Amino acid sequence: MNTEAKQIIANIRQQLVEVSNKNKVPHLACSLSSVEILYTLYFHIMNIRPEQPDWADRDRFLLGKGHAAAVLYSVLGFRGYFAPEQVMTLGQNGSAFEEHPGKNPPPGVENISGSLGHALGLATGMAKAAKIAGSNAHFYALVGDGELNEGTNWEAAMFAPANGLDNLTVVVDFNKLQGTGRSCEIMQLENMEDKWKAFGWNTSRVDGHNVDALHEVLKADNIVAGKPRAIVADTIKGAGVSFMEDDNNWHYRIPTVEEVDAVAKELGLV
């Protein structure tokens, strides 16, 4: 990972912590686990035009775990869809930057989220429609491991390979924690890679915080004709902040001013 990438990723993390503190927005840890995945998609993989967010032939990103909206907003801001400082209105009355993305979101947000288990189905429907229309766009859905408790994901998981949707990629942010505990103790989630493979997906597993590795598995060369693609990204909830990592209290906790300063030091921003 080059210096510029490191800097952008640090800025995103710092913004997530700052806005959580400023507007008392929870769900910080699950945003932090997705930073490298969204960075890689938006800065290196997806065919998009930030200056023309509604460009018809764009690739689309569908956010599953909608409580991690902050990381999507932040990545979009640093990618040029709007001024990054706009994200600091997140959660305020009247802000388009809602805690869960709504019907009137900021530019670049493609779907309503907040109820779990919708994004993969939406992306699957879009991918099917693109096949009918002969479009070359690609559709990416990010789902959390907790989100995979929802049965609708597995309905889509059976539909997509049966319909040959090789224009569809699901990325699982597998941070091993959900709202109230260890995700693999609450539901039988492993072996995650084998699950997707058994459903007929072209599957790989990757370190979800390694940008180079993510880039490698997400690049178009890895698409197998006729098969949708599932990428299981092993991540750490609260990643990048030593005192938040793998501590599920940060699913809901709001950082103090002192903690915001500590994060800035740890990220090398001060």
Next chain:
Amino acid sequence: MRNKFAQCLTEIAAEQQDVCLLYADIGNRLFDKLKDVAPERTINAGIAEANMATMASGMATMGLRPFIYTITPFTTARNFEQIKIDLAYADVPVVIVGTGSGLSYANLGPTHHSFEDIALMRILPNMQVVCPADSLELEALMPQMLTVEHPTYLRIGKKNEPLNYDSVPNIKLGKAHVLQEGQRVLLLCCGTALQIGGKLHAQLQEQGISTELTSMHTVKPLDEDYLQKMADYDLVVTLEEHSLIGGFGSAINDWIVDVYEQPVNLLRCGIPDKFIDQLHDPDSARKRIGLTAEDILPKILQRLSKK
């Protein structure tokens, strides 16, 4: 009605390249002709109704005009949250088709009865609710539904329902359709209950009671202009094959209370607040719950005698 639906959809899909169908593995050969006309746009979504609704939203976002089709409880109640968020809140032009509504599948038991679907759909913002009385009303309304840029719930029966018209009626989405004009009693009929209304109309006319017979095929939005005349009648009767809680009669009652604010002598006829099992067929079911012209006529006469 379902055969007419398949026929109309086939004709429309041949003309309109954006129209597509998702069905939850039912219909068997019902959509064979559609498959000939639009093979790529005739999609078996599997027995996975929740994902079917969500996928339809994704497809609509990409510019298609999807219909989703299966048995009513499974296309309205099982996937209600997906309809709320992905179709109603997203406000996309998807038509949700419920087949075998009301008591059409009486013999299949409460799992297949749908007495709550109108209530579920009409509570959702952006959703319009359309309940044709028979195949001919359905034929008239099908193309009109595709002119609306919002989600629609289309409530149909199964097959071989009696017809109320000799030919396709000249009816308009969102507008009440008066079949017989009258002054004392107003029969407002929702969907297949128009059959009951027709019988009641004949019986009341025989007794010299001037009665208006109206098909209210569009439950939402209500035809408020037409309903302005309700206070002029001695009695207004709503007829529906749906629970008395939350359905068409409730919609009329809500409108009277919230908007109309004039006294209306209102008699609501529908399905009582209970599950109904051990049924043989729709006719025996209607007799069991008192939803027949024979059961309703005395109630109307009693109400009129108090006037």
